[in-house]
Amino acid sequence: MLLLRDLAQLATPSGTEAPLRGAALGEIEVVDRAFVLCDGETIAAVGRMSSLPALDDDVVEVDCRGLCAIPGLVDCHTHAAFGGDRVDEFSLRAGGASYEELHAAGGGILFTVRATRAAGGDGLREAVELHRSWMLREGTTTFEAKSGYGLDRDTELASLRAIRDAGGVPTWLGAHAVPPEFADADAYLDFALADVLPDAAELAEAADVFLERGAFDASQARRYLEACRDAGLALRLHADQFTESGAIPLAVELGARSVDHLEATGEEGIRTLAASDVTGVLLPASALFLDRPMPPGRTLVDAGAAVALATDFNPGSAFCESLPLVCSLAATQLHLSPAEALAACTVNAAHVLGRADDIGRLAPGYRADVTLLEAPDWRYLAYHLGGRVVARVVVGGELR
Amino acid sequence: MLLLRDLAQLATPSGTEAPLRGAALGEIEVVDRAFVLCDGETIAAVGRMSSLPALDDDVVEVDCRGLCAIPGLVDCHTHAAFGGDRVDEFSLRAGGASYEELHAAGGGILFTVRATRAAGGDGLREAVELHRSWMLREGTTTFEAKSGYGLDRDTELASLRAIRDAGGVPTWLGAHAVPPEFADADAYLDFALADVLPDAAELAEAADVFLERGAFDASQARRYLEACRDAGLALRLHADQFTESGAIPLAVELGARSVDHLEATGEEGIRTLAASDVTGVLLPASALFLDRPMPPGRTLVDAGAAVALATDFNPGSAFCESLPLVCSLAATQLHLSPAEALAACTVNAAHVLGRADDIGRLAPGYRADVTLLEAPDWRYLAYHLGGRVVARVVVGGELR
Numbered sequence: 001m002l003l004l005r006d007l008a009q010l011a012t013p014s015g016t017e018a019p020l021r022g023a024a025l026g027e028i029e030v031v032d033r034a035f036v037l038c039d040g041e042t043i044a045a046v047g048r049m050s051s052l053p054a055l056d057d058d059v060v061e062v063d064c065r066g067l068c069a070i071p072g073l074v075d076c077h078t079h080a081a082f083g084g085d086r087v088d089e090f091s092l093r094a095g096g097a098s099y100e101e102l103h104a105a106g107g108g109i110l111f112t113v114r115a116t117r118a119a120g121g122d123g124l125r126e127a128v129e130l131h132r133s134w135m136l137r138e139g140t141t142t143f144e145a146k147s148g149y150g151l152d153r154d155t156e157l158a159s160l161r162a163i164r165d166a167g168g169v170p171t172w173l174g175a176h177a178v179p180p181e182f183a184d185a186d187a188y189l190d191f192a193l194a195d196v197l198p199d200a201a202e203l204a205e206a207a208d209v210f211l212e213r214g215a216f217d218a219s220q221a222r223r224y225l226e227a228c229r230d231a232g233l234a235l236r237l238h239a240d241q242f243t244e245s246g247a248i249p250l251a252v253e254l255g256a257r258s259v260d261h262l263e264a265t266g267e268e269g270i271r272t273l274a275a276s277d278v279t280g281v282l283l284p285a286s287a288l289f290l291d292r293p294m295p296p297g298r299t300l301v302d303a304g305a306a307v308a309l310a311t312d313f314n315p316g317s318a319f320c321e322s323l324p325l326v327c328s329l330a331a332t333q334l335h336l337s338p339a340e341a342l343a344a345c346t347v348n349a350a351h352v353l354g355r356a357d358d359i360g361r362l363a364p365g366y367r368a369d370v371t372l373l374e375a376p377d378w379r380y381l382a383y384h385l386g387g388r389v390v391a392r393v394v395v396g397g398e399l400r
Numbered sequence: 401m402l403l404l405r406d407l408a409q410l411a412t413p414s415g416t417e418a419p420l421r422g423a424a425l426g427e428i429e430v431v432d433r434a435f436v437l438c439d440g441e442t443i444a445a446v447g448r449m450s451s452l453p454a455l456d457d458d459v460v461e462v463d464c465r466g467l468c469a470i471p472g473l474v475d476c477h478t479h480a481a482f483g484g485d486r487v488d489e490f491s492l493r494a495g496g497a498s499y500e501e502l503h504a505a506g507g508g509i510l511f512t513v514r515a516t517r518a519a520g521g522d523g524l525r526e527a528v529e530l531h532r533s534w535m536l537r538e539g540t541t542t543f544e545a546k547s548g549y550g551l552d553r554d555t556e557l558a559s560l561r562a563i564r565d566a567g568g569v570p571t572w573l574g575a576h577a578v579p580p581e582f583a584d585a586d587a588y589l590d591f592a593l594a595d596v597l598p599d600a601a602e603l604a605e606a607a608d609v610f611l612e613r614g615a616f617d618a619s620q621a622r623r624y625l626e627a628c629r630d631a632g633l634a635l636r637l638h639a640d641q642f643t644e645s646g647a648i649p650l651a652v653e654l655g656a657r658s659v660d661h662l663e664a665t666g667e668e669g670i671r672t673l674a675a676s677d678v679t680g681v682l683l684p685a686s687a688l689f690l691d692r693p694m695p696p697g698r699t700l701v702d703a704g705a706a707v708a709l710a711t712d713f714n715p716g717s718a719f720c721e722s723l724p725l726v727c728s729l730a731a732t733q734l735h736l737s738p739a740e741a742l743a744a745c746t747v748n749a750a751h752v753l754g755r756a757d758d759i760g761r762l763a764p765g766y767r768a769d770v771t772l773l774e775a776p777d778w779r780y781l782a783y784h785l786g787g788r789v790v791a792r793v794v795v796g797g798e799l800r
Contacts (some may be wrong), residue, residue, distance in 0.1 A: 085776075087783045091738050094731040094782070137788055289785055291732050318785070325725075325786035331494040332691050338491050376485075382494070383487045385689055385718070386725035386786060388537055 001059045002038040002397055004370065009068040010034035010046060010362060011342065011378035018356030019279055019306035019348045028339040030378065036069055038368035041396040046362050062399060067391055068378040070342060071362050072141025072369030073323045074349035077260050077281050077310035080131040080145035080168065081124055081159035084115030086315040093290075100242065103214065109149070109177040112315055116149035116159070124155075124162040131313065131321060132166045136400060138322040139371035139390035142350070142359055144310075146208055148173030151188075152181075153196050160203035169353050171236065172200040175209040175216050175224045185220050193227045201231035205354070206257065208236040211247045218246035225254055234354065240264040242292075252276040258308070258352045262295040263287055270296060274303035279352050282344070283312035284329035285320040297334025308348040309341060324389050327382040338379040368397035401459045402438040402797055404770065409468040410434035410446060410762060411742065411778035418756030419679055419706035419748045428739040430778065436469055438768035441796040446762050462799060467791055468778040470742060471762050472541025472769030473723045474749035477660050477681050477710035480531040480545035480568065481524055481559035484515030486715040493690075500642065503614065509549070509577040512715055516549035516559070524555075524562040531713065531721060532566045536800060538722040539771035539790035542750070542759055544710075546608055548573030551588075552581075553596050560603035569753050571636065572600040575609040575616050575624045585620050593627045601631035605754070606657065608636040611647045618646035625654055634754060640665040642692075652676040658708070658752045662695040663687055670696060674703035679752050682744070683712035684729035685720040697734025708748040709741060724789050727782040738779040768797035 013020060014029040035052050037045040037059075045053065089107050102108050119127060128145065135143050145168045147159035156174060163170040174192045182188035200207075207228030211221040225235050239247030239259035248269045251259045259273065260281035273280055282295045300307050309326050312318040320326075323345050330341040350360035359367050373381055374391040381389060393400050413420060414429040435452050437445040437459075445453065489507050502508050519527060528545065535543050545568045547559035556574060563570040574592045582588035600607075607628035611621040615638075625635050639647030639659035648669045651659045659673065660681035673680050682695045700707050709726050712718040720726075723745050730741040750760035759767050773781055774791040781789060793800050 085780075085783070087777050087779045090731065090783045091779055094735055094737045096735060134787060138786075285785060289732055291735075319783055320785035320787065322786035331490065332689055335494055335496060335691075337494045377487050379487045379491055380485075383485070383490045383719055385685060385720035386538075386722035387534060387720065388788065 001044065001055070002394070002399065003055065003059050003061045004036040004064050004069060004394070005061055006049060007034040007036070007064040007067055007069050008376050009378050010036065011068065011070050012362035013343045013347045013360065018351040018360070020343050021306045022301070022304050025301060025343050026337050026339040028342060034069065036362060036370055038394065038397040041368055043362060043364055043366050043368050045364055064372065066374065066376070068373040068375050069362060070371050070373065070378055070381065071346040071360050072371050072393060072395065073139045073345050074353065074360055075135060075140045075143045075310050075313070075323055076308055076349035076352040077283060077312055078143055078145045079148060079312070079314035080143065081128050081147055081162055082112050082116050082149045082315050083119030083123055083127060084112060084315065086111065089316065090319070100214070108316060110180065112149045113151055113177070113179060117152065117155050121158040121162070124158050125165060128162040128166040128168065132168065134321045136393055137390065138324060139393055140321070140323055141369040141371065141393055141395050142169065142353070142355070144169040144171055144353055146171040146173035148176030151177065151179040156196050157199055157203065160200060164203060170204045171206045171208050172204040172228070172233065173208040173210070174200060175221065177210065177215055185216055189220060189224055193224065197227060197231055201233055204233060206234035206236050208238065210238040211245050212238065212241055213243050213245065218250055221247070222250060225256070229254065236260060240269060244269060248272050251278045257354070261286070263293050265296060270300055270303050270305065273300065274305040279306040279308050279348060281308045281310050281352060282330070282334060283310055283318065284333055285326050286312040286318040288329060289318045289320065294333045297330060297336050301336065301340060306348060307344055308352050309344040310349060324381055325386060328385045331382040338382040341382050368394055370394040401444065401455070402794070402799065403455065403459050403461045404436040404464050404469060404794070405461055406449060407434040407436070407464040407467055407469050408776050409778045410436065411468065411470050412762035413743045413747045413760065418751040418760070420743050421706045422704050425701060425743050426737050426739040428742060434469065436762060436770055438794065438797040441768055443762060443764055443766050443768050445764055464772065466774065466776070468773040468775050469762060470771050470773065470778055470781065471746040471760050472771050472793060472795065473539045473745050474753065474760055475535060475540045475543045475710050475713070475723055475745070476708055476749035476752040477683060477712055478543055478545045479548060479712070479714035480543065481528050481547055481562055482512050482516050482549045482715050483519030483523055483527060484512060484715065486511065489716065490719070500614070508716060510580065512549045513551055513577070513579060517552065517555050521558040521562070524558050525565060528562040528566045528568065532568065534721045536793055537790065538724060539793055540721070540723055541769040541771065541793055541795050542569065542753070542755070544569040544571055544753055546571040546573035548576030551577065551579040556596050557599055557603065560600060564603060570604045571606045571608050572604040572628070572633065573608040573610070574600060575621065577610065577615055585616055589620060589624055593624065597627060597631055601633055604633060606634035606636050608638065610638040611645050612638065612641055613643050613645065618650055621647070622650060629654065636660060640669060644669060648672050651678045657754070663693050665696060670700055670703050670705065673700065674705040679706040679708050679748060681708045681710050681752060682730070682734060683710055683718065684733055685726050686712040686718035688729060689718045689720065694733045697730060697736050701736065701740060706748060707744055708752050709744040710749060724781055725786060728785045731782040738782040741782050768794055770794040
């Protein structure tokens with residue numbers, strides 16, 4: 001057994017419900033001078049030090065004075081399987097070129113497709129492992145990652161295998177962009193659905209589509225998602241990043257798990273989403289990276305929508321694996337409280353991945369995934385902007 | 401001697417001029433497969449590995465494969481001497497209260513004044529040491545810090561001593577706010593200039609004033625700065641953070657080293673600054689933290705102004721010690737290139753501190769302060785948003 005003792009604070013979303021919405025999103029339970037007791041991969045007990053039960057001799061005790069415990073963070077939207085980087089493009093954009101201009105000029109996603117195809121299976125495995133190690137440093141104990149930089153059969157499947165082998169939750173983003181060897185989006189989808197989907201459905205848990213001007217339109221997205229649903233995959237959509245393109249009604253109709261981005265979502269989309277079971281995944285690091293408008297986080301929460309937070313980690317539009325930074329952006333840019341931000345990247349992110357019964361809370365029976373913050377108050381997670389706020393993580397009961 | 405060998409890249413502002421402005425700001429010299437050789441506290445040589453001279457046996461060699469070297473970062477604007485934190489205020493503001501509203505309601509600076517007075521000399525020394533250790537992790541090898549949370553004689557002088565003892569460059573921010581025991585700003589300045597300035601001038605290198613609605617007006621700032629100049633201190637001003645209050649013309653007239661903030665500076669202020677020898681210090685982490693407009697970074701550079709970048713590290717409006725994050729914000733929000741950002745927090749920041757002959761460049765004769773980046777390309781400094789991009793630092797020839 002592993003005992004995290006003398007924690008300055010323990011903070012966790014309360015209850016057992018998922019996803020949390022409205023006022024419940026901000027209901028965080030805080031215990032001062034606390035402990036977390038792990039039995040193998042599972043949390044056995046949490047509470048005040050003064051109520052610590054008598055323990056056997058074979059308990060490994062960790063002195064956590066000066067640290068706060070929160071549930072291991074859950075990053076439910078990343079593109080961690082890629083080769084190369086886009087630092088040249090980043091430096092050019094700093095001088096004024098827009099993301100869409102760079103994309104149209106042959107940079108953008110297709111630049112990374114070339115580098116990812118060149119990386120091969122071993123290169124992809126190394127890349128995902130590296131990115132996974134970066135995420136762990138920032139307190140992420142569960143990560144989702146999408147394929148979508150292969151766009152050919154071998155590289156898409158190699159991406160999904162690399163994600164699975166690194167312990168990630170794989171999503172097949174078969175409809176990310178149209179690769180150059182196809183005349184148009186429909187011709188590419190003919191190939192992807194016939195030749196890649198059958199094997200991708202064995203490796204992935206969900207399918208995702210980039211519904212956007214210049215990528216896939218609503219009818220193409222519908223065709224792709226319906227085929228994926230029929231193959232047993234959960235559904236997700238890149239929605240309203242630059243333009244409102246009908247993703248929210250489509251997601252609601254198809255019973256998707258999430259619509260992700262929402263920077264361009266207007267009032268009607270907010271109302272539709274709030275009245276649905278679909279979770280809105282907000283990616284403020286991407287909006288910051290591209291200097292684009294932030295998604296309407298406060299408005300979505302106040303309207304009653306279920307929201308999650310994620311990094312969108314990828315080489316082009318969010319080279320950022322830090323959920324603590326995302327929480328700082330949620331507090332300063334989206335006007336969520338630190339409590340709402342914490343719930344959004346634990347319980348609600350776990351819900352998007354279909355794992356809310358297992359992760360996202362510090363309570364008996366949940367998986368022993370704990371993020372330890374170097375802080376006197378757990379809200380430093382959002383308050384300590386850009387600081388090294390994560391001290392250690394516990395993953396499945398193992399201190400890293 | 402210390403040899404940093406097999407660096408993936410070395411990047412440094414070129415030439416010897418300071419401050420750099422206009423096109424020269426972006427002229428960074430990049431050497432692939434490089435070395436840095438330190439002799440005691442001084443850089444002896446830098447160059448390509450292929451031109452490494454023959455060396456004695458008593459050289460300590462450090463394998464720097466996978467790392468890039470840049471000059472040790474210089475943070476020329478921090479408020480690192482404070483007690484307590486403002487995480488309650490931060491959490492409230494996330495829910496909608498403005499900085500000025502919180503300030504007017506008795507929170508804000510005066511909340512930290514109470515905590516700082518309570519900390520005492522030992523508490524302040526511990527706090528500055530802790531903050532210094534955070535800065536080192538983020539690659540800052542030289543930091544300025546201001547007093548200004550004491551506002552009584554003992555605490556102001558204790559703040560300056562704590563900064564000096566931690567190796568920082570002390571600035572007396574005697575005119576930060578009017579403490580509650582004084583009826584008005586003039587009465588407080590009577591006290592500060594008569595009772596604190598004589599000793600502060602022995603400890604500090606510069607004086608600073610918060611010229612702003614609700615703090616000190618232009619005539620009070622003039623009185624304070626003229627007295628400080630006469631006591632031998634260099635001059636700096638908190639300028640145009642929320643409103644344009646005449647700081648730039650005053651700074652130019654008095655020959656100040658810098659005007660800091662500039663979020664509210666308009667066209668005339670930009671022209672006046674660009675035509676002067678005063679450096680504009682931009683603090684984008686503060687604008688982000690407060691969700692306020694960003695300073696006009698690109699426009700200032702294009703107009704020919706000398707600009708520096710700094711964190712503004714403080715508990716209320718920028719709990720952020722990370723210059724790499726500031727460089728990411730400079731690239732994404734201020735539209736400076738990574739090269740311009742690097743020069744702005746090395747050479748130009750060193751110039752603001754009167755140290756540009758000694759620090760801010762990797763070249764023979766400069767102090768051996770080096771920041772090592774975990775990156776294949778030095779521009780990851782700005783590109784790797786919120787990442788742990790700083791691997792190690794060398795301070796005065798000593799590897800930390």
